[in-house]
Amino acid sequence: MSTDVGVWVSALLTIAAYSFLWKENRFFRAVEHLFVGLGAGYGIAMGYSNIVSKAWNPITKEGKLYLLIPVIMGVMLFGRFVKSLRWTSRFPLAFIVGTGAAIALRGAVEQQFVKQIQATMMPLTSVGNLIIVVGTLCVMSYFFFTFPKNKALSSVSTVGRWILMVTFGAAFGNGVMGRISLSIGVLQTLFGEWIHLIK
Amino acid sequence: MKALLWLGNVDRRILYLLMGFVLLVPLVKPMGLPISVSEYTENVYNEIEKLSPGDRVFLDFNYTPGSIAELQAQADSITKHLLRKGVKVIAICFSPEGAMIADDTLNRIYGGAGKVYGEDYCHLGYLAGGETAQGAFIRDPLKACPQDFYGTPSSSLPICKGLSNGKDVQALIYFTTGYTAEWIRQAGPLGVPIIAGVITVLGPAQEAFVQSGQLKGLLVGMRGGAEYEIIMDEPGSAAAAMDAQSLGHLLFILFIIFGNASYFIQKKYGKKPVGGGRSHEY
Numbered sequence: 001m002s003t004d005v006g007v008w009v010s011a012l013l014t015i016a017a018y019s020f021l022w023k024e025n026r027f028f029r030a031v032e033h034l035f036v037g038l039g040a041g042y043g044i045a046m047g048y049s050n051i052v053s054k055a056w057n058p059i060t061k062e063g064k065l066y067l068l069i070p071v072i073m074g075v076m077l078f079g080r081f082v083k084s085l086r087w088t089s090r091f092p093l094a095f096i097v098g099t100g101a102a103i104a105l106r107g108a109v110e111q112q113f114v115k116q117i118q119a120t121m122m123p124l125t126s127v128g129n130l131i132i133v134v135g136t137l138c139v140m141s142y143f144f145f146t147f148p149k150n151k152a153l154s155s156v157s158t159v160g161r162w163i164l165m166v167t168f169g170a171a172f173g174n175g176v177m178g179r180i181s182l183s184i185g186v187l188q189t190l191f192g193e194w195i196h197l198i199k
Numbered sequence: 200m201k202a203l204l205w206l207g208n209v210d211r212r213i214l215y216l217l218m219g220f221v222l223l224v225p226l227v228k229p230m231g232l233p234i235s236v237s238e239y240t241e242n243v244y245n246e247i248e249k250l251s252p253g254d255r256v257f258l259d260f261n262y263t264p265g266s267i268a269e270l271q272a273q274a275d276s277i278t279k280h281l282l283r284k285g286v287k288v289i290a291i292c293f294s295p296e297g298a299m300i301a302d303d304t305l306n307r308i309y310g311g312a313g314k315v316y317g318e319d320y321c322h323l324g325y326l327a328g329g330e331t332a333q334g335a336f337i338r339d340p341l342k343a344c345p346q347d348f349y350g351t352p353s354s355s356l357p358i359c360k361g362l363s364n365g366k367d368v369q370a371l372i373y374f375t376t377g378y379t380a381e382w383i384r385q386a387g388p389l390g391v392p393i394i395a396g397v398i399t400v401l402g403p404a405q406e407a408f409v410q411s412g413q414l415k416g417l418l419v420g421m422r423g424g425a426e427y428e429i430i431m432d433e434p435g436s437a438a439a440a441m442d443a444q445s446l447g448h449l450l451f452i453l454f455i456i457f458g459n460a461s462y463f464i465q466k467k468y469g470k471k472p473v474g475g476g477r478s479h480e481y
Contacts, residue, residue, distance in 0.1 A: 021212065021215050022212060042295060042296065042299075043295050046295035046298065046325050047295075047327065049324075049325075050325060050326075050327050053324075053345065053346040053350065054344075054345065054346075057345075057346070058345060096331075099331060100329070100330065100331050103330060103331050103334045103385075104330055104381075104384060106334075106384070107334075107383070107384030107385055107387060107388055108380075108384055110387070110388060111380065111383045111384050111387040111388070111413065112380055112383070112384065115387075115411050115413060116407065116411055118411070119407070119410055119411030119412070132410070167403065170403050171400070171403050174399045174400050174402050174403055174419075174420075175399070175400050176448070176451055177399045177420060177422070177444070177448065178269060178398055178399030178400050178420055180222070180443075180444055180447040180448065180451070181268050181269050181399060181420055181421035181422075181440070181444065182265075182266075182268050182269065183218070183219070183222055183447070184222055184226070184268060184421070184440045184443050184444060184447070185267065185268020185269070185421075186268070187219070187222055187223055187226055187443075188226065188268075188436060188440065191223060191226065191227070192226075197227055198226045198227055
């Protein structure tokens with residue numbers, strides 16, 4: 001068995017967290033609260049370090065006073081906690097949403113729209129290429145909602161629906177695979193690092 | 200028939216125990232099932248092989264300790280490969296917890312190999328702001344991160360000399376539990392070769408970018424990490440876990456088959472299907 005205190009703490013907390021699978025209990029509750037508290041504390045520490053390195057030090061040591069603008073906007077975000085000052089939080093929030101959307105859109109048109117369409121323009125010389133092109137067209141036809149579909153379009157749209165089902169199945173399969181990987185990680189910690197059963 | 204009906208109503212705790220047992224046995228006594236290396240993993244390997252000694256890459260650690268089981272094997276193997284190639288690494292994180300993981304990974308692999316911090320590798324720490332911060336970083340990394348993780352001015356680090364934007368690095372590699380297309384949108388227009396390591400659930404969504412050539416390579420989940428360990432000829436924890444992964448999938452398939460069979464039999468005989476097993480009291 002491990003003689004490392006850290007490994008013991010980690011193993012006991014893991015068992016307490018997994019005890020929820022049996023039933024809700026106070027050990028699980030305690031670990032849940034501990035986890036939330038630690039996460040919040042770590043987030044605050046990292047946030048504080050960010051403010052010091054990217055705002056406080058440049059303002060006080062390098063005289064970059066223009067950084068006061070984002071600092072003031074950041075402080076305004078906390079206005080939502082005071083009823084009479086709630087309105088002040090709307091301006092920085094609007095700025096964040098506006099710039100965030102604009103920055104994402106700048107790349108989205110070329111990278112997610114044009115390039116993805118280009119990627120479906122391919123010679124139909126292999127079964128894989130054929131499936132990609134036909135599959136894309138069938139799925140797109142499923143999302144025609146603006147006019148009634150005739151019989152031919154309905155059939156194509158049904159194929160598109162089936163392709164979507166297969167995609168959801170693949171996503172679910174990947175989800176299962178991910179959860180099993182996480183369980184394996186826990187078992188490796190408990191039976192490998194803690195009680196050394198796994199060599 | 201009775202057995203199938205019983206299976207449909209089995210207490211889910213029995214299923215948990217069964218799954219735990221099936222996963223544990225091959226971890227203790229490995230069966231040595233063969234592991235094939237996918238084309239996507241080979242692409243990642245070949246892309247890193249193209250790098251020359253002295254080249255610089257960005258490594259983005261965007262995951263939390265909860266996903267270490269899925270992503271750490273990928274991060275370790277790729278970092279070891281970069282070390283073997285003599286490539287310089289600049290780490291950056293857009294999640295607070297990622298900074299801690301990046302620090303551990305680089306100090307363990309690069310630091311452990313005697314590489315010098317600031318010359319061969321550096322860690323620029325956590326940058327808040329999500330995609331907006333990513334956009335700012337790729338366009339001017341030193342302006343976005345004036346100090347590294349330890350508070351040293353990043354412009355004073357030799358590795359950062361002449362680093363004015365993403366075009367000055369030879370690759371961007373990210374490990375993530377949450378990105379969908381953020382780096383594709385922000386770094387794609389600059390023409391930086393991008394490689395991704397993602398958790399399993401993100402795999403299908405990212406494959407579209409591999410097919411379009413926007414991602415040069417893709418590692419998916421623990422399986423991706425295991426494949427990379429095999430291709431590097433350094434089998435580790437992920438490769439050792441693949442037997443358990445395979446048996447776990449087999450058991451899950453059996454659960455689905457028996458669960459559905461039981462459901463339809465109950466329906467046929469007019470019993471109200473339970474669906475999902477008997478839930479215990481909370």
